[in-house]
Amino acid sequence: MTFTLQFTGETQIARPRLTRPAADIHKYMRGHAVVLSGPALQTGASRLCALAALGVGAGLVTILGDRRALDEHAAHVTAIMLKEKDTMLSAIDDRVRAIAVGPGAGANDELRLLVLKLLALKKPTLLDADALTVFSDQNTHLFNAVSDNIVMTPHLGEFARLFPDIAITDPVSAAVNAARRSGSVILLKGPNSVIAAPTGRFAINTHSSPWLATAGSGDVLSGLVCGLLAQGLPAFDAAAIAAWLHGDIGRRAGAGLTADRMAEYIPLVLQGCIQEG
Template sequence: MRHAHTAEQIRSAEAALMATLPAGALMQRAAAGLTVACAKLLGQVYGARLLVLAGSGNNGGDALFAGARLARRGAQVTAVLLSEHVHPEALLAFRRAGGRVVEPSALLPEQASDRPPVPGVRDGADVDLVIDGIVGIGGQPGLREPAVCILEQLEAPVVAVDVPSGIGVDTGELSGPHVEADLTVTFGTNKVGLFVQPAAAAAGSVELVDIGLSAWLGAPAVEVLEPADVRELLPWPGSTAHKYSRGVLGIAAGSPQYTGAGLLVTSGAVATGFAGMVRYDGASEDLVRSSHPEAVIGPGQVQAWVVGSGIGDGQGELVGRILGEGLPTVVDADGLRYLPLRCDAATVLTPHAGELARMLGIRREGVEARMLWAATAAARRWQSVVLLKGPRTVIAAPDGRVRVNSTGVAWLATAGAGDVLAGVIGALLAAGAECFDAASVGAWLHGIAGELASRAGDNEGTGPISATALVASIPSAVRSVSL
């Protein structure tokens, strides 16, 4: 499992670790890891042209120390000092290694500066790599001039030190100008903003460098599941299992207007395979029966519910009745319009940004800009697990736990994919998975199935998928982590 921690947690851990180390040792560990990552990205260090953007914090020191190491390996390294208070030891080491220091005005457009340009620096094509050490975890979101203007002049790949400068480190928000990195080299642990959209998109690829912080970090603020975690959390059937002990999932979905919704929820649940039986009690029964003869049609005893997908208007009584049974329940799509003030049963809510905006009484743009805040606020408000769908789906529990899903492809933004996801999560609930695990594991499997369907045997790229093709890939997604 990958973990992310808050800036406060990281600062506390760094202080504890530094108390056990010689002065400057922690920064040298970070600089060494940054140097290796930059060298790998460059391929050939000798003769490479690098530009270091150094601010006043430790990130600036890391960047300058790494620049010094690369200069000693034959790179031509220029540093732009964006503060009068850069790390003094790092700057001295950089100068001694042969690094060149220039004023910010050297990179500003001619009309913005009366100083002559520095040859080979102003033209972005003459720089092979930019190291962003402007601000780190202690900085406020958004960048100021002249950093913004300088970044606009550069076209070379950017390596961010610890975090892309200007992002919301603890929130994943983008509230102003920021660095768009190709690679982020982060130290000790991941930062929340590297996992959560929209800031995560600014990080590019993320490489974690171990500097010895783990013993002091404490519980993570955000988790990301990996295959081994999914394997451990899935409710695999035991040797004595039978269809009833494996759980029965009830589905109340679909309507004359949305005839396919019930079928897709059922298809997702059946394809996942963890529920021993799927009982369909919704519209378009004949369509479901003809496609899934293994599904039982009509009311009966169940261990979990999926309700809401495509049920349409005027269904508050249905949603209230199902929630009133006190069984683990996935509430999706139209069902979210009929939520009580508080969900007392074990409940998973699966809104997209527009639905969650309506639930919270804010604009959709407000949810998309603050996904972590929106998901956690809704989880507390309804005392439910909230799965906020998006490019990096956020799963928030009312007790404060948060996971971010890392699987999937953009092609999953297609009609019916959310119905399939509701069925996957419902099957896991029926099989006994806890709500937070069912939601996060379900999102992971759903994303892997999307990746498999999108490749469709072609390892060279991805292509469009339908919800039906997604369903067909779910068994392969499960097998990819099978015991």
């Protein structure tokens, strides 16, 4: 299964092209994604992220967390693997192609150290929510650790905390400046999300819906990005395609959409992107 980023004009993201997987493909070829769990009683966000990563095509998804958190996950998921997190992060082996950390993780010193340890693995990584907020007063530590295979997905509030001196009156300029400064791909979330790379390249997603303004929606977007990274997409393409797919979920679901139902729409969204050949 191959996704191709497409545009209307120079910068507006269009429906991505999706080709069917080869007949002899297996789950490991589709990529293994790891999502870091939040603590007990805060596991929902990471679970939404993991479900979206699996739905968008990652061949395997593992939630990594402590025992109490995994007990909660076990009551909700079946197709997602669960593994205990140790200090060596031994579950993140050579077969893991992408990592997501931040949703519901808890903004504390332990998370800050964990993020830096994960970035040292040099794997494509999605940073969102608490994984960004925890560096609000130490942003240079984060920027020194990232590379261009890292995607950050801040909303306007998280962006302002992480980049306090970058004005957000012009979202395109803000995202481009943040990407250059951080050295990562920035997906600045909003009604028209902006995706920017450290090179200055940017794209705008206008294919969205106000029904996406619901708790947990951003966690699903994070999972879409991570699932695409696990399939080998470059960070910019993964972020741009995920933004369009996320918007299409909102448009298809419409009124009454809640985040825990969003994964149900992913097959319909993908079916609409399939092109033969």
